Amino acid sequence: MTAALLAPPLVAGCGIEPTGVVESGAAARVLVAAPSRTPMAYFVSGEGRLIPAPDPEYADNSPQGSLQLxxxxxxxxxxEAGLGTRLPPVEGVLGGSVRAFYAARDRLEVRVPFPVAALDPxxxxxxxxxALSTAxxxxxxxxxxxxxxxEPSRCDAGH
Structure with missing residues (x-):
């Protein structure tokens, strides 16, 4: 018993040598819908990234309601968080004239009251x-x- 206490410790570490930084590529991107289909608007950060802004108090949890939001x-x-928009300003009644409906099982059609040909990407x-936040x-x-x-588009919030 005394010999075990006097002997040098056999385990001095885990045996793993330190390494430098290992590049592994970009982080994965995953499409994730809000768990309860909470209406959310996507706004733009100062760095030009899309940021979801959920509004659980907003009553209309349809694609059209999300677009009105x-x-x-x-x-x-x-x-306050520094978010903005790249959409043209829409006043009063025109904001309510946005429409969203399914033209096919997997195709949502969105009609907006402003020109879209030169719309910022x-x-x-x-x-x-x-539109897809609640669809x-x-x-x-x-x-x-x-x-x-x-042309038809899909949500790519990560770019």
Whole structure:
């Protein structure tokens, strides 16, 4: 027993040698819908990234309701967080004239009251991701404006 106490410890570490930084590529991207289909608008950060802004108090949890939430613009909380929008301003009644409906099982059609041909690509992603926040996240979205109809898009909030 005394010999065990006097002997040098046999375990001095775990035996793993330190290494340098190992590059492994970009982080994975996963489409995740809000658990309860909470309406959320996607706003733009100062770095140009889409940031979801859920509003569990908003009563209309349909794609159309989410788009109306987006067209209202960022509220005080979003503005304080430095979020904005790349969509043209929409006043009063026009904000309520956005429409969203399924044209097919996996295709959501969105009609907005402003021209979309020259829409900022980040603004288009705001519309698409917001519409899909309360819809089937794998659906594609066709955006229609008074000037044209855009090609189908899917939500890519990570870019």
């Amino acid at each position: 987006l067209l209202r613009g960022p509220g005080p909380v979003e503005l 980040l603004g288009l992603r705001q519309l698409v991701c917001t 089937e996240p794998t659906a594609e979205v066709v955006v229609n404006g008074p000037d044209t109809t855009l």
